[in-house]
Amino acid sequence: MNAETLSAPAVPVEVDGRIPVEQAKAVVVTRVRKAYGLRPVLRDVSFEIAMGQCVAVLGPNGAGKTTLLRILATLTRPAQGSVSIAGYDALHEAHTVRRLVGYVGHTPLLYDELTARENLLFFARMYGLPEAATRVDALLARVGMHSRANDRVGTFSRGQAQRVALARGILHDPQVLLLDEPDTGLDEDAITLLHELVAERKAAGQTTLLTTHALERGLLWSDMVVVLINGRISLTGASAEVTLPELRALYAGAGRSGR
Amino acid sequence: MSSLQTGWQQLWSIIGKDLRSELRARQVWASMALFSALVLVVFYFAFDLRVENNAAVAPGALWIAFVFASVLGLGRTFAAEQEHGRMDRLLLCPVDRQVIFLAKLTGNLVFLGLVEAVAVPLFAAIYNLPILSGQLLVIVVLGTIGIATMCTLFAAVASTTKAREIMLPLLVFPLLIPVVIGAVRATQSLVAPIANDPLWPGLLVAFDIIFVTLSALFFQYVIED
Numbered sequence: 325m326n327a328e329t330l331s332a333p334a335v336p337v338e339v340d341g342r343i344p345v346e347q348a349k350a351v352v353v354t355r356v357r358k359a360y361g362l363r364p365v366l367r368d369v370s371f372e373i374a375m376g377q378c379v380a381v382l383g384p385n386g387a388g389k390t391t392l393l394r395i396l397a398t399l400t401r402p403a404q405g406s407v408s409i410a411g412y413d414a415l416h417e418a419h420t421v422r423r424l425v426g427y428v429g430h431t432p433l434l435y436d437e438l439t440a441r442e443n444l445l446f447f448a449r450m451y452g453l454p455e456a457a458t459r460v461d462a463l464l465a466r467v468g469m470h471s472r473a474n475d476r477v478g479t480f481s482r483g484q485a486q487r488v489a490l491a492r493g494i495l496h497d498p499q500v501l502l503l504d505e506p507d508t509g510l511d512e513d514a515i516t517l518l519h520e521l522v523a524e525r526k527a528a529g530q531t532t533l534l535t536t537h538a539l540e541r542g543l544l545w546s547d548m549v550v551v552l553i554n555g556r557i558s559l560t561g562a563s564a565e566v567t568l569p570e571l572r573a574l575y576a577g578a579g580r581s582g583r
Numbered sequence: 584m585s586s587l588q589t590g591w592q593q594l595w596s597i598i599g600k601d602l603r604s605e606l607r608a609r610q611v612w613a614s615m616a617l618f619s620a621l622v623l624v625v626f627y628f629a630f631d632l633r634v635e636n637n638a639a640v641a642p643g644a645l646w647i648a649f650v651f652a653s654v655l656g657l658g659r660t661f662a663a664e665q666e667h668g669r670m671d672r673l674l675l676c677p678v679d680r681q682v683i684f685l686a687k688l689t690g691n692l693v694f695l696g697l698v699e700a701v702a703v704p705l706f707a708a709i710y711n712l713p714i715l716s717g718q719l720l721v722i723v724v725l726g727t728i729g730i731a732t733m734c735t736l737f738a739a740v741a742s743t744t745k746a747r748e749i750m751l752p753l754l755v756f757p758l759l760i761p762v763v764i765g766a767v768r769a770t771q772s773l774v775a776p777i778a779n780d781p782l783w784p785g786l787l788v789a790f791d792i793i794f795v796t797l798s799a800l801f802f803q804y805v806i807e808d
Contacts, residue, residue, distance in 0.1 A: 394808075397675060398674075398675075399671055399674055399675065399808060400808045401807070401808060419677050419679075420677075422675060422676060422677040423677045425675075427671075427675050429671065433671055433672045433675070434672070435600065435604060435672070437603070437604040437607045437608050438600065438603065438604065442600075442603070446596055446600050447676065449592055449593065449596040450593055450596060450673075450676035450677070450678055451676065451677065452589045452592065452593075476607075
């Protein structure tokens with residue numbers, strides 16, 4: 325079980341020399357390498373994800389998960405290799421890719437001095453969304469933060485801020501949502517909410533990539549898993565076919581190798 | 584919506600967000616204004632400011648106060664954005680990096696303008712120089728654009744380093760020499776006009792055009808990984 329293509333590819337039809345978003349692969353990562361200084365973080369990482377899938381990117385600390393998601397979000401450039409999102413090259417068409425990608429990171433990526441509503445309205449304007457106020461209010465209600473909409477984010481607990489961050493991540497209804505350990509610091513209600521959002525996106529044919537250290541949750545929520553160890557893909561496959569002991573053995577092996 | 588309209592909307596949104604944040608946090612403007620006032624007062628006591636010395640010393644004191652206050656305050660422009668890696672907040676958005684630069688520059692010009700609105704009348708009063716005029720306003724605006732441009736670009740550079748507080752002055756002071764010379768000389772020519780004095784505001788205009796253009800072009804490579 326080490327296929328790097330995570331689903332059977334449909335044959336795309338080009339229109340004006342471009343594959344329409346709905347026909348393109350959601351994510352195509354080809355031989356991506358990245359190093360910080362002399363330390364390689366990603367080594368020849370390649371995989372593809374079809375539209376509508378939820379993929380869990382797993383791996384121990386330092387495996388390269390966050391770097392991979394930052395490359396997909398156009399926040400970091402790969403040293404080598406290519407990345408495309410919905411048929412658009414993340415390096416050369418980054419502006420378009422940013423419209424298609426939502427990103428929720430370790431930190432909420434919000435402005436502490438602004439209220440939750442002001443934060444989301446600001447980002448809505450950045451994406452040029454029509455009827456932003458209505459959309460923002462609906463999302464604040466969806467993430468259970470409507471009652472705190474006019475409070476400054478700096479007064480929120482980490483979990484509350486992360487709920488607003490989730491709203492920010494899906495504000496522009498992205499084709500591909502990148503969730504980097506989104507469950508960190510969340511209570512049970514918020515984790516249920518997160519699960520519902522992931523399931524809703526899947527039902528809507530939208531793609532989600534998430535990283536997590538909660539292996540059971542990662543397997544349960546996702547259709548496919550990609551396991552990174554020391555910057556290399558150690559395992560890819562259908563979540564239903566990957567077992568927890570198998571994952572734990574991989575993690576233990578990474579620990580023994582000492583990286 | 585055209586890309587120009589979108590860019591315009593994004594520009595004003597970032598400026599509005601920065602001004603609102605600053606009004607609530609009050610981290611930059613108040614300290615910059617107080618600092619420039621203190622520099623003017625310290626210079627007043629440090630130098631022999633008899634009437635005949637005023638023209639030589641006072642313009643220098645004014646512009647050194649602006650430059651020091653700018654480096655002190657505008658370094659926060661990107662330091663605040665970078666805290667906890669939150670520059671990503673803006674970089675994730677489909678917004679041209681030139682728009683981010685112009686928004687940050689405009690915000691900094693507003694902050695510096697507010698500082699100058701306090702410092703210039705104080706300067707005229709302390710140094711007993713009746714120079715508040717349209718000409719001084721033009722010189723202050725031209726000099727401020729130059730200072731704010733360099734501080735905005737290099738605040739972005741310094742914010743990615745660990746020693747950003749010391750890096751910003753090290754990077755920006757040498758590059759500000761032309762604008763300081765131009766601004767001080769132009770202000771001196773207002774205090775005590777000299778026959779056949781070079782057109783110092785022209786130097787400021789040239790500096791502003793060159794560095795605003797270059798900074799907007801290079802900004803993307805400064806802030807992106």
